[in-house]
Amino acid sequence: MKSIHTIKTIRRPIRTAFAVLAVAAVPVGAVAVPAVAGANAAASSSTTCPTGWGSLPEANTRVSTATLEAVRTGRHACFDRVVFDIAGKPPGYTARYVSNVFRPGAGHLVPLRGGAKLEIMLGVREFDEAGHWAFQPTHESSVTGYRTFRQVEYAGSTEGAAWIGLGLRARLPFRVFTLAGPGAGSRIVVDVAHRW
Structure with a gap:
């Protein structure tokens, strides 16, 4: 043993x-x-996305003699973005969810794809200093492959204001802010989050 x-x-x-x-x-x-x-x-x-945005109307009552020059869109990890290039200082704006977007003046429905519609009004002039149209809309920006945007449509304009409709996947949080430049111009930016 x-x-x-x-x-x-x-x-x-x-x-x-x-x-x-x-x-x-x-x-x-x-x-x-x-x-x-x-x-x-x-x-x-896994990207951390901002959560402090809401879906209530946003507005700025600033008065401006600016004109709209271009509308651009972009995709980001947390949101889709539309940028309005402005010739001059940032104008006033409103952005709000609506049941439908209508053409200003005529009142005709602007059909938009998606489960929600965001109406954006920019306080811009239709004509430049020479009396020419300041902005030639293409009526639709391609947002194929975007997570939140379904359609961007120029709805029309009246004296001193232009309307744009955004067709969205759903009613989601958004934010609106302005940026200076390039040059003497400015930009109004609208971001719509991919989720709450």
């Missing part, structure tokens, strides 16, 4: 020595790198 106990005692230190050598043989970076790389990949695929 004493010999069996001795063999077990000898085997235990040998097993422990092999375990220590096996762990020591693995480079430290080989264990840590995949875990860190996986964490970075997960962090980059």
Whole structure:
């Protein structure tokens, strides 16, 4: 019996020595790198998006003699964006959810794709200083592949105001802000979030 106990005692230190050598043989970076790389990949695929926006009307009553020059759209990780390029200082604006968008003056329905409609009014002049149309709308900007935008449509204008309708996937939070430039111009930006 004493010999069996001795063999077990000898085997235990040998097993422990092999375990220590096996762990020591693995480079430290080989264990840590995949875990860190996986964490970075997960962090980059999940973007933190702002949550402080709402869906109530936004307005600015600023008076301006500016004209609308262009309408551009863009996609971002957290929102879709429409930018109105303005020749001059930022004009007043309103942005609000409506049941339908109508052409100003005539009152004809502007059909928009999507589950929600955002009406944007810009306090801009229709004509430049020479009496020419300041903005030639294409009536539709391509928003194919956008997560939130379904359609951007120029609804029309009256003296001192232009209306644009946004067809959206659903009623989602939005924000409106102005930016200076380029040059003496300005921009009005409308962002609509992808989710609440």
